[in-house]
Amino acid sequence: MAFEKGDRVVLNDQHSEFDGETGEITQVSETMFGDATYIIQFEEGQEAGIAEDAIEAADEDEE
Numbered sequence: 001m002a003f004e005k006g007d008r009v010v011l012n013d014q015h016s017e018f019d020g021e022t023g024e025i026t027q028v029s030e031t032m033f034g035d036a037t038y039i040i041q042f043e044e045g046q047e048a049g050i051a052e053d054a055i056e057a058a059d060e061d062e063e
Contacts, residue, residue, distance in 0.1 A: 003038060004028065008058040011040060011047065018042045022058045 003009060007025045011018050023042040030036055038050045 002036065003052065003055065003057075009038075009040060009055040010058050011042075011050065011055055013047075013050070013054045016047055018045070018047050023047075 003025055005025055005028055008022060009025060010020065010022050013019050018040075021042050023040040023046075025038050026041045026046070027039040028036055029038075036052050037048075038052070038055065039046060039048045040050055040055070
């Protein structure tokens with residue numbers, strides 16, 4: 001599933017301080033290998049360089 005700027009997602013990365021938190025994609029970039037990476041804005045900061053397999057769509061009613 002490809003995500004777009006403005007999508008609400010949940011980060012699943014045990015090495016991140018934002019693991020399990022819901023945020024909003026603020027930027028989508030493409031690597032030289034054609035894979036998408038994301039910058040996600042959370043309430044307490046942001047995380048950059050997130051791979052698509054580390055995020056999932058947030059529930060509509062999740063805040």
